[in-house]
C-alpha cells in the first residue's frame with residue numbers, strides 16, 4: 001500500500017537542479033496525496049525556467065516509479081515573471097546600486113579573502129562599498145577586516161554597519177558571541193538573511209559585496225529571492241576537485257538568472273620568494289575551459305602568498321598593507337573589471353533574477 005511517508009522518502013532524494021539540496025530540504029514540497037494508485041504531488045519552486053520543471057518531472061517520475069505502477073501527477077507552482085527585468089524598479093535596498101555575490105562550490109578556496117581585498121580595492125578606487133558577510137556557518141569577515149569583537153551600533157532595532165578600511169561592513173559574526181557554533185536549519189538561514197537585509201542601515205552604496213558560505217544552499221537562494229543580484233563571481237582554485245564544485249556554483253548562478261561576472265582563480269601558483277620561480281601547487285590551465293564553457297572570463301589570478309594569509313589573520317589585508325605590490329595590483333585590476341561589468345549589466349537593463357518569489361499555493 002502506497003502511503004505519503006514512502007513518497008516523502010523518495011522525494012527527499014530529488015535534488016533541486018543546480019543545487020546540492022533536495023526539494024524536501026528546501027521546503028518546496030507543499031502537499032502530497034496518495035489514493036489507490038494515484039499520487040498527486042504539489043511543489044512550489046522559485047524558478048520559472050521550463051528546463052527546471054522538466055528536470056523535476058523526470059527525476060520525480062523516476063523515483064516514484066520505483067514504488068510500482070502508479071499514476072503520478074505533479075503540480076508545480078512557479079513565480080510569475082515580472083515584465084520589467086531592470087534591477088532598479090525592484091530593488092528593496094534602493095540606496096544600493098549594485099549587488100555582487102561572491103560564491104564557490106567548495107569551502108576554503110578563498111572567498112572571504114577575495115571579498116575583503118576586492119571590497120578594499122573598490123573603495124581605493126573611490127567607490128562607496130559595503131561588505132556583508134553571509135557566511136552564517138563560519139563568519140570570518142570581522143577578523144579579516146580587523147573589527148573582531150567590535151559591537152555595531154543599534155538604532156532602535158536597526159543596525160549600523162561598522163566602517164573598516166573605508167568599507168561599510170556587517171557580519172552575522174558581529175552579532176553573535178565569538179566562536180559560537182552556528183548550526184542553523186534551512187528556514188532559519190533564510191529568515192536570518194531576510195532580517196539582515198531589512199535591518200542594516202547602509203549609507204548610500206555604489207556596490208555591496210556578499211561573502212557567501214560555501215556551496216549552493218539556502219543562503220544563495222535566499223539572497224536571490226530577496227534582491228536583484230547584479231552579478232556573481234566564482235572563486236576557485238585550479239585544483240580539479242575544486243573545479244567540480246565550481247561547475248555547480250556556475251550552474252546555480254545560471255539557474256537563479258544571475259549574470260556571471262567571471263572567475264577569480266585563487267591560490268594560482270606559488271612564487272618562491274627566494275628564487276622567484278613559480279610552482280603550480282594546485283595545477284594549471286583548468287579554469288580557462290570552464291570560463292569559456294559559461295561564456296565568461298577569468299577576472300584574475302591570485303597566487304598563494306604568505307602575506308595574503310597574514311593580512312587576513314591580522315585584520316590588515318594585503319591591499320591595505322602593501323597597495324603597491326603585484327598581488328594588490330591584481331586585486332585592483334579585478335575590482336576595476338567588476339565595476340565595468342556591473343556598469344555594463346546595468347546599461348543592458350540590469351540583473352534579471354527578478355526578485356524570485358515563491359508563489360503560495
Ligand SMILES: Nc1ncnc2c1ncn2[C@@H]1O[C@H](COP(=O)(O)OP(=O)(O)OP(=O)(O)O)[C@@H](O)[C@H]1O
Nearest residue numbers: 107108109110111112113214303304305308309312
Ligand atoms: N592566495 C592566498 N594565499 C595564501 N593564503 C590564502 C590565499 N587565499 C586564501 N588564503 C588563506 O586560506 C584560508 C582560507 O581562505 P578563506 O577563508 O578566504 O576561504 P573561504 O573560501 O572563504 O573559506 P570558507 O568556505 O570556510 O568560507 C585562509 O586562512 C586564508 O588566509
Ligand SMILES: [Mg+2]
Nearest residue numbers: 111112135140
Ligand atoms: Mg569564507
